[in-house]
Amino acid sequence: MVDEDGSSFIVLHGSGAAWPVEGREPGAKLPLQGSATAQILETSAGFHVELRDNEETATKYPALLPLREAGNRSYIGVPLMSSGRTFGALHLLSQTPNGLSEDDLPLAQRVADQIAGAISQDQLFKRHQATTAALSQSTERYRQMAELATDVVFTTDARGVFTYVNPVAPRLSGFSEDEILGRHFTEFVRPDWREKVRQFYVGHLRGRTPETLLEFPIITKSGDVKWMALRVRLVAEGGATRGFQALARDITERKQSEERLQKSEDRFRSVVEQAIDGFLVVDRSGVVIDVNRWFSDNLRYTRDEMLGKSMAEFIAEFKTERLTQVWARASHASQSESFTIEDTMLRKDGSEFPVEVGVGLMEVEGGQCLFGLVRDVTERKQSEHELRQAKAQVEQAGLARREFLANISREIRIPVSGIIGMTDLIMETDLTPQQREYVGMVGKSAGSLLNVIFDVLDSSNLEAGKLDLDRTPFDVRDCVSDALRMSAFKVHERGLELVQYVDERVPATLLGDPVRLRQIIVNLVGNAAKFTEQGEVLVSVGLEPHAGESQDGGPQEGEAVKIHISVRDTGIGIAPETQQAISESFAKADGKGGGSGLGLSLCAQLVGLMRGDIWLESEVGAGSTFHFTAEFGHVTDSENAVESGPVSGLQGVLVLLVDDNQTNLNNLSQVVAGWGMEPILATNAEQAIESLRRHATDDRDVSLAIVDSDLAGDDGFNLLQRIKSETAPSIAGIMMLTTLNQKEDMTRCREVGAARHVLKPVSPSSLLDAILDAVSGAVQPDAPDELLVNSQPQPYVKSVPSPQNDEASEELDQVAATGAEVDDSVASTTQPPEPTYDANGDDDSETGQVTEPGAEMDEFVASTTQPPEPTYDANAD
Known part of the structure; x- marks a missing residue:
C-alpha cells in the first residue's frame, strides 16, 4: 500500500521463500520508485510476466529482476483500488515456470478487490475514531478554556434561555449555576434596559447577523449594578438557528471612569466658560x-x-x-x-x-x-510703559547718587585719613592709660567709618556694574596668607588659632584679582572668629573637580582653574532657620554690633564676578563652614609663574617643627618638604626633645627648629631654651609669634637666642625668607635693633593728599628711620572695631579694608584702606 507521502509503499503482508527478505516483514517501508508496485500504479491494470533470463524481461520489467534473482519464475501483479483510486498492489509469485498464467489474472483481481474493500473499511473506521477523538478533545479544550476564562462564557438556545455558563457567571452575578440555567438572559438585565436589549437581539435573530456587540447594565443578586460588554455569535445548523454563543466582559470600572471623565469634562467646560x-x-x-x-x-x-x-x-x-x-x-x-x-x-x-x-x-x-x-494685556502694556519711564528716572537718580557718593566720600576720606594718621602719632607720645584708651577708640571709630565708606562705594559700583576685576598673576598661597595676617590680630585676641591649608595640587600662580580674593577671605574669617570662643579658624584651599584634570590630579596647562576655599570655625554654629536667611537676604543673625552690613553681600557679589558660588554649612554647637568657589586663569609661562619646588641650600636639611595644632603642623610639614627639607614633627615639648635626642644618636644633626610660641602646657620660648641648653646648642631657632604682645615676645626671642621670628599665620614666603636667613646666619641673635625693626609696622604711604596726612606721614617716616620702637598700642588702635556677625553672616566691620597689625603699614593704606581702582568719579583717588 502506498504511503501518505507518495514516495514509498508499506508491505501489508508477505510470505513465501521466493520473496526478498527485506520486503517480507509486514510494515516494512520500501522505496516506491523503480518498484513493481510503481509500475502497477502507473497503469492501474494487472499483468502477467514469465520471469525469463533474457533481454526482454530486463528491458520491459526491470523492477522484477530482483524477484527472478530470488528464484521466482512466474509473476502476476494487480492493483488495489477504492472509489476509482489505486492505492496499492497485490503481487503473486511462483518459482515454477508458467506456474501462473494470464487466466489467473481475473481471479487475482477479484481477490485484490476484496482485499481493497477490507482495507478501505478499516481506514474509514480509523478515520471515524480519529474524528470522534478530535471532537472530544476540542470539546474538552473549549470547556477548559471556558472554565479558566476571566470573562463570562455562556450559551443559550434560540429563545435566549441559558443552556451553559462557566464558573465566572455565578461569581460575577452572585447567582448559582442552577439559578441561572433555564432562565431567559434578559431577566438579569437592569429593568430600564430590558426592552432595549430584547429589541436589539430580536433584530440580531431576524437579520441573522453572524456576530454583534452590545453594552448594557445587569443587576446582581446583591442588587449592585454591573456593566457588561456582550459579544454574541449566532449558531446555525442546516439553515436553522440553533442558539447563541456569547462572551460577556465586566466593564463596570471603564464605565465609571467614562462617567467620571464626562463629569470632569463638564466641570472643565464650566470653568472654561467662566x-x-x-x-x-x-x-x-x-x-x-x-x-x-x-x-x-x-x-x-x-x-x-x-x-x-x-x-x-x-x-x-x-x-x-x-x-x-x-x-x-x-x-x-x-x-x-x-x-x-x-x-x-x-x-x-x-x-x-x-x-x-x-x-x-x-x-x-x-x-x-x-x-x-x-x-x-492692555493694562500690563500700559504698566510696562510707565515702568520703563520710572526705570529711566531711577537710573538717572542712581547715576546722580553715585556721583554724589563719589564726591562726598572724597570729602569724608580726606579728614578721616588725617584723623587716623594723627591718632597713630599721638599714640607714640607719652600718654596716660586713660588717654591711650580714648585715643585708641578714636582710631578704631575712624577706621570703622572709613570701612563703611568703602563698603558703600563698592556696593554702588557693583550695583552699577562698574566694578571690574583685575587680571594679574599672583601667588594664591601668599594671597591667602596676606588675608589671614590682616585678620590675625582679632583672631589671636580671642585666643584662637588661625590655620591655613593649601592643597599641593593648587597651582602656585593664578591669573586674577588677588585684592578682591583677599577681601572675601578677610570678611569670612572675621565672621568665623566672632562666634568662636575657643578652638580654631581653618581656611582651606583646594581644587574644584574638573573634567579635564591631568594625571596628577591638577589642572592641565592653559585651562581655567576653579578653586574651592572654605572657612571653618569651631564656634556656636548657626540654626537652620537662620541659615536660610543668611543665604537669601543677609539679614543680621543677632542684634550685636553696628557697621554697614554689606560685608557678606559684597562677598557674594564678588564671588559671582569670579564665576563662582558661595554657600554655608552649619550645625548648632558644631561650628560653621562658609564655602565659595572662584575661577582664575592658570599661568604656565615662565615669565609670570612664581617659582616653586626644591630650594637650593635646603635640600636634605633636617628641620624640627613643633606646634600643638595638628592642622598647622601638617601644613608646615607639607611646605618645607616641598622645598626639599626633611621635617620632624612634634606636638609638644617632650616629643621635640625626644626627637632631637634620637636623631643625635643617629649622627644626623637637626639644623633648624621652628617652634610655636604658644604651645599648650609649656610655651615655645622655654622649649627653644631647653633645646639649646640640653640637646642642640648650635641649632637655629625660628619662633612663630601671634600678633598679640609682639614687643614682649620679640624681647624673649632675643633672650632665648632665636635667629628669626615669623608672625602667625605663617605665609610660605615669609617662612622661606626666615629659614634662608637662619640657615645662612644672616641674622644673629645679638642684633636686637635689626630684629625689632623687621617686626614693627612700617609708615603709611599717603592715600589721600591733605596737610594732615602729609604731616602724619613725615612723622612716621622719622620714626622708621631711627628704628625707634613703636608702642604695641599703635597696632591695636589701627584695628577695626569688634567684627559683628550679620543675621546673614555679614562681617560688618571687616570688609577687606582692615589694618594689618604687625605687618607693613604701607599695605594697610595702599591696599586696604584705599578703595579699589578709582572708578567713582574723574577726581577720585
Missing part, C-alpha cells in the same frame, strides 16, 4: 473650532458667529506664515509644554487691543489642534 481668560481652539488652517464666553464679552461676537470662521477675521494683520511657524513650534514642543506669543485682536467694531496667548497642542477627535489661552 474663566477670566479666553479659550480658543483652531485647526491647522486657522479655522475656529471652539471658543468660550470671553470672546463674546471682549470681541462682541457670539460663539456661533466665530465657529467655523478663519482667525484672519479676529487677528489684526493676520499672516498665514506666522500660523505655520506657530504650528511648527508647537509640534516640536513636548506634550505638556506650551509657549507664549503676543498679538493684537480685532473687536467686531474694528477696534484693536493687545493680547498674550499661551499656545499648545491638544488632541481632539480627528487629530491635533492648537489651543490658545488669551489674555487682554
Whole structure:
C-alpha cells in the first residue's frame, strides 16, 4: 500500500521463500520508485510476466529482476483500488515456470478487490475514531478554556434561555449555576434596559447577523449594578438557528471612569466658560473650532458667529506664515509644554487691543489642534510703559547718587585719613592709660567709618556694574596668607588659632584679582572668629573637580582653574532657620554690633564676578563652614609663574617643627618638604626633645627648629631654651609669634637666642625668607635693633593728599628711620572695631579694608584702606 507521502509503499503482508527478505516483514517501508508496485500504479491494470533470463524481461520489467534473482519464475501483479483510486498492489509469485498464467489474472483481481474493500473499511473506521477523538478533545479544550476564562462564557438556545455558563457567571452575578440555567438572559438585565436589549437581539435573530456587540447594565443578586460588554455569535445548523454563543466582559470600572471623565469634562467646560481668560481652539488652517464666553464679552461676537470662521477675521494683520511657524513650534514642543506669543485682536467694531496667548497642542477627535489661552494685556502694556519711564528716572537718580557718593566720600576720606594718621602719632607720645584708651577708640571709630565708606562705594559700583576685576598673576598661597595676617590680630585676641591649608595640587600662580580674593577671605574669617570662643579658624584651599584634570590630579596647562576655599570655625554654629536667611537676604543673625552690613553681600557679589558660588554649612554647637568657589586663569609661562619646588641650600636639611595644632603642623610639614627639607614633627615639648635626642644618636644633626610660641602646657620660648641648653646648642631657632604682645615676645626671642621670628599665620614666603636667613646666619641673635625693626609696622604711604596726612606721614617716616620702637598700642588702635556677625553672616566691620597689625603699614593704606581702582568719579583717588 502506498504511503501518505507518495514516495514509498508499506508491505501489508508477505510470505513465501521466493520473496526478498527485506520486503517480507509486514510494515516494512520500501522505496516506491523503480518498484513493481510503481509500475502497477502507473497503469492501474494487472499483468502477467514469465520471469525469463533474457533481454526482454530486463528491458520491459526491470523492477522484477530482483524477484527472478530470488528464484521466482512466474509473476502476476494487480492493483488495489477504492472509489476509482489505486492505492496499492497485490503481487503473486511462483518459482515454477508458467506456474501462473494470464487466466489467473481475473481471479487475482477479484481477490485484490476484496482485499481493497477490507482495507478501505478499516481506514474509514480509523478515520471515524480519529474524528470522534478530535471532537472530544476540542470539546474538552473549549470547556477548559471556558472554565479558566476571566470573562463570562455562556450559551443559550434560540429563545435566549441559558443552556451553559462557566464558573465566572455565578461569581460575577452572585447567582448559582442552577439559578441561572433555564432562565431567559434578559431577566438579569437592569429593568430600564430590558426592552432595549430584547429589541436589539430580536433584530440580531431576524437579520441573522453572524456576530454583534452590545453594552448594557445587569443587576446582581446583591442588587449592585454591573456593566457588561456582550459579544454574541449566532449558531446555525442546516439553515436553522440553533442558539447563541456569547462572551460577556465586566466593564463596570471603564464605565465609571467614562462617567467620571464626562463629569470632569463638564466641570472643565464650566470653568472654561467662566474663566477670566479666553479659550480658543483652531485647526491647522486657522479655522475656529471652539471658543468660550470671553470672546463674546471682549470681541462682541457670539460663539456661533466665530465657529467655523478663519482667525484672519479676529487677528489684526493676520499672516498665514506666522500660523505655520506657530504650528511648527508647537509640534516640536513636548506634550505638556506650551509657549507664549503676543498679538493684537480685532473687536467686531474694528477696534484693536493687545493680547498674550499661551499656545499648545491638544488632541481632539480627528487629530491635533492648537489651543490658545488669551489674555487682554492692555493694562500690563500700559504698566510696562510707565515702568520703563520710572526705570529711566531711577537710573538717572542712581547715576546722580553715585556721583554724589563719589564726591562726598572724597570729602569724608580726606579728614578721616588725617584723623587716623594723627591718632597713630599721638599714640607714640607719652600718654596716660586713660588717654591711650580714648585715643585708641578714636582710631578704631575712624577706621570703622572709613570701612563703611568703602563698603558703600563698592556696593554702588557693583550695583552699577562698574566694578571690574583685575587680571594679574599672583601667588594664591601668599594671597591667602596676606588675608589671614590682616585678620590675625582679632583672631589671636580671642585666643584662637588661625590655620591655613593649601592643597599641593593648587597651582602656585593664578591669573586674577588677588585684592578682591583677599577681601572675601578677610570678611569670612572675621565672621568665623566672632562666634568662636575657643578652638580654631581653618581656611582651606583646594581644587574644584574638573573634567579635564591631568594625571596628577591638577589642572592641565592653559585651562581655567576653579578653586574651592572654605572657612571653618569651631564656634556656636548657626540654626537652620537662620541659615536660610543668611543665604537669601543677609539679614543680621543677632542684634550685636553696628557697621554697614554689606560685608557678606559684597562677598557674594564678588564671588559671582569670579564665576563662582558661595554657600554655608552649619550645625548648632558644631561650628560653621562658609564655602565659595572662584575661577582664575592658570599661568604656565615662565615669565609670570612664581617659582616653586626644591630650594637650593635646603635640600636634605633636617628641620624640627613643633606646634600643638595638628592642622598647622601638617601644613608646615607639607611646605618645607616641598622645598626639599626633611621635617620632624612634634606636638609638644617632650616629643621635640625626644626627637632631637634620637636623631643625635643617629649622627644626623637637626639644623633648624621652628617652634610655636604658644604651645599648650609649656610655651615655645622655654622649649627653644631647653633645646639649646640640653640637646642642640648650635641649632637655629625660628619662633612663630601671634600678633598679640609682639614687643614682649620679640624681647624673649632675643633672650632665648632665636635667629628669626615669623608672625602667625605663617605665609610660605615669609617662612622661606626666615629659614634662608637662619640657615645662612644672616641674622644673629645679638642684633636686637635689626630684629625689632623687621617686626614693627612700617609708615603709611599717603592715600589721600591733605596737610594732615602729609604731616602724619613725615612723622612716621622719622620714626622708621631711627628704628625707634613703636608702642604695641599703635597696632591695636589701627584695628577695626569688634567684627559683628550679620543675621546673614555679614562681617560688618571687616570688609577687606582692615589694618594689618604687625605687618607693613604701607599695605594697610595702599591696599586696604584705599578703595579699589578709582572708578567713582574723574577726581577720585
